[in-house]
C-alpha cells in the first residue's frame with residue numbers, strides 16, 4: 288500500500304524525530320537524498336556531476352534550505368550551482384546559503400528591486416536549520432543573471448515552497464518559473480511543486496510544472512491527486528525515517544500485492560451461487576449498449592452469475608448468452624448478492640431504484656440512478672451502498688459547480704460520502720474512493736489513464752465493481768479493486784491508442800491475471 292499523509296501529520300512526525308536527532312540532521316538527510324536524485328537525473332556516472340550546470344530557485348523557508356544544502360553537495364562534486372533568491376525580501380535559509388557559498392556556489396537575486404542588502408558573513412548560520420533571516424545576494428548578480436543561468440541550466444530545482452506554501456506562486460516567482468520550464472533543463476520539484484496545495488491537490492493560481500518531484504519522509508495527498516498530481520511529474524521518495532505508523536493515512540493507493548490479496552478466488556467447494564450473483568439494472572430501448580457494457584463488466588468481476596433486468600435483454604443475450612435475463616421489476620428477478628443500477632436507464636429508473644434500495648444486499652448506483660437521489664433513501668439502508676458519480680454528477684448531488692469538484696476532488700468525495708452515508712467512488716482524472724463516514728483513509732486509484740475517458744467505460748466499471756460486491760468484497764475494497772483493474776484494463780487495451788469501452792471490458796481478465804501473478 289502506498290500511503291500519503293497530511294502536512295499536520297508530517298510535521299508532527301518530523302518534530303518527534305528531530306527531538307531524537309542532532310540539530311539539522313533531518314534537513315541533511317533530505318538534502319543528501321535530493322542531491323543523489325539530481326545526480327542520477329543528470330545522467331552522469333555516480334560521483335561524476337562535474338561540469339553540470341544547476342540552478343536552484345530558492346524561497347524563504349526550509350524547502351529552500353533543502354535545495355541549498357543539496358546544491359552545496361553537487362557543487363562539491365564539481366557542478367556549477369547558482370541559487371536564485373526568489374523571495375521578494377531576498378530571504379533564504381542562512382545555513383544552507385552559507386554551505387552553498389562555502390562549496391563554491393553562487394547566489395544571485397531574483398528580478399526584484401532590492402532595497403536592503405545584508406552582507407553574508409562567513410559562517411553565518413552554518414549548520415543551523417533555524418528560521419529564515421533577511422539575507423541578500425552575495426557573489427553578485429542581477430535579475431538578468433538569474434535568467435542567463437536558467438537558460439543555460441541542465442537541471443533546475445524548484446525550492447520556492449514546500450509544505451509551508453499557501454496559495455499559488457507569488458507574482459515575482461512566475462517569470463522565473465516559466466523561464467525554468469522553457470529552458471529545456473530537467474525541472475525537479477523539491478518535496479512538492481511550488482504552488483500546489485499539499486493536503487488537497489488543489490492548484491489555486493500559478494504553479495510549477497515539474498518533470499520529477501523528490502518528496503521527503505512521506506507522500507503528501509496532493510502528489511497523488513489531480514490537478515496537483517499532474518504538476519508533479521514522476522515521483523521519487525526520500526526516506527527520512529519518519530514514524531507515521533499508528534497514524535491513519537489520509538490517502539492510500541492499492542498496489543499489485545494488495546489487490547492480489549483481495550481478488551475473490553473460487554474455493555474447491557464453490558458453485559455459481561456461492562460465488563455470488565450480481566443483478567444489473569441498466570440500458571433501455573434507447574440505450575441498449577449501456578446494458579451490454581455494464582453486463583460485460585459484471586461478467587469479469589468474480590460473481591458466479593449475472594442476472595440482467597431491463598429492456599436491453601435481446602442485446603445482452605446476443606452478446607452474452609450466459610446471462611440470466613428478465614424483463615420485470617428487480618424485486619421479481621430472483622435472489623442476487625448485489626445490485627448495480629443506473630447506466631443508460633430511462634424514466635423507469637425511480638421505481639427500479641426504490642426496488643433495489645429496499646433490498647438487503649449491497650447496491651451500486653451509477654449514472655441515471657444518481658439523478659435526484661435522496662440521501663435519506665440511502666442512509667436508511669442496512670446493507671452497503673456505493674455511488675459512482677463522475678464530476679458532473681457529483682456536482683449535482685452536492686449542489687456545487689462541476690469545476691469545484693474537479694479542483695477539490697478529495698474534499699468533494701468526502702462530503703458526498705458523508706451526505707449519503709455511502710461509499711463514494713468519484714471518477715475522473717484521479718479516481719478516489721471514500722468510506723461512508725468520509726474519514727481516513729480515502730483510497731486513490733494509481734492505475735488510471737486518460738484513454739478510459741471514452742463513452743461507456745463507466746458502465747463497464749459499474750458492472751465490475753458490482754460483481755466484486757456480489758463476490759463478497761467490502762464496499763471500499765470492491766470499489767478500489769474495481770477501479771484498479773479497470774485502469775489496468777484501459778492501459779492494456781489502449782497500449783497508447785484510442786479504444787472503446789468494449790475493449791476495456793475485454794481486457795479486464797488479462798489485468799486480473801497479471802495482478803494475480805503478482
Ligand SMILES: NC(=O)C1=CN([C@@H]2O[C@H](COP(=O)(O)OP(=O)(O)OC[C@H]3O[C@@H](n4cnc5c(N)ncnc54)[C@H](O)[C@@H]3O)[C@@H](O)[C@H]2O)[C@@H](O)CC1
Pocket residue numbers: 301302305313314315317346347348349350351353419447448449450451452453454455456457477478479482503
Ligand atoms: N521540518 C523538517 O524537519 C524538515 C523540512 N523539510 C523541508 O521543509 C519544508 C517546509 O519548510 P517550511 O515550513 O519552512 O515551509 P516552506 O519552505 O514550504 O515555505 C515557507 C515559506 O514560504 C513562504 N510562502 C508561503 N507561501 C508562499 C507562496 N505562495 N509563495 C512564496 N512564498 C510563500 C512563507 O512565508 C515562508 O517563508 C518541507 O517542504 C521540506 O522541503 C526537509 O528539510 C525535511 C526536514
Ligand SMILES: Nc1ncnc2c1ncn2[C@@H]1O[C@H](COP(=O)(O)OP(=O)(O)O)[C@@H](O)[C@H]1O
Pocket residue numbers: 654677713714715716717718735736737738739740741742743744745746747748773
Ligand atoms: N482524464 C481521465 N483520466 C483517467 N480516467 C478517466 C479520465 N476521464 C474519465 N476517466 C475514467 O473513464 C471512465 C468514464 O466513466 P463515465 O464518466 O461514467 O463515462 P460513461 O458514462 O460514458 O461511461 C471512468 O472510469 C473515469 O474514471
Ligand SMILES: [K+]
Pocket residue numbers: 350445446447448449476477478479480481
Ligand atoms: K518546491
